[in-house]
Amino acid sequence: MESSIVTNVLLPLALGVVMLGLGLSLTVADFARVLRYPRAVLVGLFTQTVVLVTVAYLFARLFSLPPELAVGMMLLAASPGGATANIYSHLARGDVALNITLTAINSALALVTLPLIVNAALGHFLGQDQYVPPPTRKVIEVAAIIVIPVLVGMALRAGSTRLAARLEKPIRIFAVVVLAAVILAAIAAEWERLPGFIAAVGAACLAFNLSSMGIGYALPRMLRLPREQSIAISMEIGIHNGTLAIFIALNVLQDARMSIPAAVYSIIMFVTAGAFTLWLNRRSPR
Numbered sequence: 001m002e003s004s005i006v007t008n009v010l011l012p013l014a015l016g017v018v019m020l021g022l023g024l025s026l027t028v029a030d031f032a033r034v035l036r037y038p039r040a041v042l043v044g045l046f047t048q049t050v051v052l053v054t055v056a057y058l059f060a061r062l063f064s065l066p067p068e069l070a071v072g073m074m075l076l077a078a079s080p081g082g083a084t085a086n087i088y089s090h091l092a093r094g095d096v097a098l099n100i101t102l103t104a105i106n107s108a109l110a111l112v113t114l115p116l117i118v119n120a121a122l123g124h125f126l127g128q129d130q131y132v133p134p135p136t137r138k139v140i141e142v143a144a145i146i147v148i149p150v151l152v153g154m155a156l157r158a159g160s161t162r163l164a165a166r167l168e169k170p171i172r173i174f175a176v177v178v179l180a181a182v183i184l185a186a187i188a189a190e191w192e193r194l195p196g197f198i199a200a201v202g203a204a205c206l207a208f209n210l211s212s213m214g215i216g217y218a219l220p221r222m223l224r225l226p227r228e229q230s231i232a233i234s235m236e237i238g239i240h241n242g243t244l245a246i247f248i249a250l251n252v253l254q255d256a257r258m259s260i261p262a263a264v265y266s267i268i269m270f271v272t273a274g275a276f277t278l279w280l281n282r283r284s285p286r
Contacts, residue, residue, distance in 0.1 A: 016149045021171025023153020024164040030097035040095070040229040043220050044102045048237045049113055051219070053077045055211050060125075063204040067125040072258035073204065074121035076245045076265055078114040080106035084270070085239035092277040094231030100150060102236045110244075118248070198264060205265040209272055213238030231280060239273055242266030 035041075056077035060070040081103050089099045157164040216234035221227070245262035249255060 017171075017174065020149040020153045021167065021174065023150035023155075024157050024167055024171065026097055026100075026150065026154050027157065028154070030095075031101065033097070035101075039223075040098055040220065040225050040233065041101060041105065043223060043225065044098070044216075044233040044236055045105060045109070047216060047219060047233065048080070048102075048106055049109065051215060052212060052237055053117055055215070056208055059204050059208050059211075063201075063207075065201060065204060066257075068255055068257040069201050069204075069261055070125045071118070071121045071253075071255075072245070072249060072261035073201070073208070074125075075114075075118050075248060075253075075258060076240055076242070076262045077208075078110070078117040079241045079245045079262070080110045081236040082239055082241040082243070085235045088239060088273045088277055089232045089235040092231050092235065092280045093228065094235060095226070095228040096232065098229050098232040099236055100147075102232070104147065106236070114248075118253075122253075201261050201264055202268075205261055205268055206272075209238060209265060209268050213272065213276055234276070235273065238276075239269050240265065242269075 053074070056073050060073045065073060081099075083103070086096060086099045086103060088094075090096050153164075213234050216237040217230050220230035220233050225233075240262070242262040242265055246259045246266075249259035249262065
C-alpha cells in the first residue's frame with residue numbers, strides 16, 4: 001500500500017484511539033495473569049518464530065514462487081503481528097492482554113530474528129549476501145501506537161470504572177469502522193495492480209493466511225490452552241505487520257517485487273480475519 005496522509009497520519013491516529021479503548025477494558029491483573037502462566041506466551045512465540053517461518057518456506061516451494069516473491073513471503077512471515085491483531089482479538093473476545101504482550105515481545109524479537117530470516121532467504125533463493133539492518137524505527141512506531149494508548153486507557157479505567165464501561169461499546173463500534181476503512185483503503189490503493197498481484201502470489205498468500213490462523217488456533221487448543229488465549233494467538237500470528245514488510249522491501253531491499261506478498265496478504269488477512277471473528281462469535285459460549 002502506497003504511503004499517503006491516510007496511512008501515515010489518519011490510520012495511526014484511529015488505531016491509537018482503538019488501542020485506548022482496549023486499554024479501558026484491561027487491568028494490571030490481566031497482564032499479571034499472563035506473566036504468571038507463561039505457557040501461552042511461549043506457545044505464541046514458538047508458533048510465530050518457528051512454525052510460521054517453516055510454513056511460509058514450504059508454501060514458497062509448493063507454489064513455485066519466483067525468487068523475489070519467495071523472499072517477500074519469508075519477509076512477511078518474519079514480520080511481527082500488527083496493531084490490528086489486537087483489535088480483531090478484542091472483537092472476537094480473545095485475551096487482549098496476551099495479544100499486547102505477544103506483540104510487544106515479537107516486535108522486540110524482530111530486531112534480531114527478522115534480519116536473520118531475510119538474510120537467509122536472500123542467500124537461499126537469490127544467492128545474495130546482503131545485510132538487512134534491524135527495523136528499529138518501525139518497531140518503535142508500533143510500540144508507540146500500541147503501548148502508550150493502552151497504558152492511558154488502563155489509567156482511565158483505574159480512575160473510573162463507570163467511564164470505562166460507558167465507553168466500551170462506542171469504542172467497539174469505532175474499531176469495526178476503522179477495520180472497514182483499512183480494508184477499503186488497502187483495496188483502493190492497489191486497485192489497478194491488484195489483478196496482477198493476485199495472479200502472481202494470491203493463492204500462496206491465501207493458503208499461508210488460512211494456515212497461520214488455523215494453526216494459531218488449533219495448536220493452542222490441542223495443548224489445552226483456554227479458548228480466549230487460543231483466539232489471541234491465532235490473531236497474533238495470522239495478522240502480520242504488512243506495513244513493516246513493505247517498508248523493508250521498498251526502502252531496505254529496494255525491490256518492489258518483494259513487497260507484493262505483503263501487499264496481497266494485507267488485503268486478504270482483513271477479510272479472512274473478519275470472517276473468522278464472526279465464526280468465533282457465533283460459537284462463543286453463552
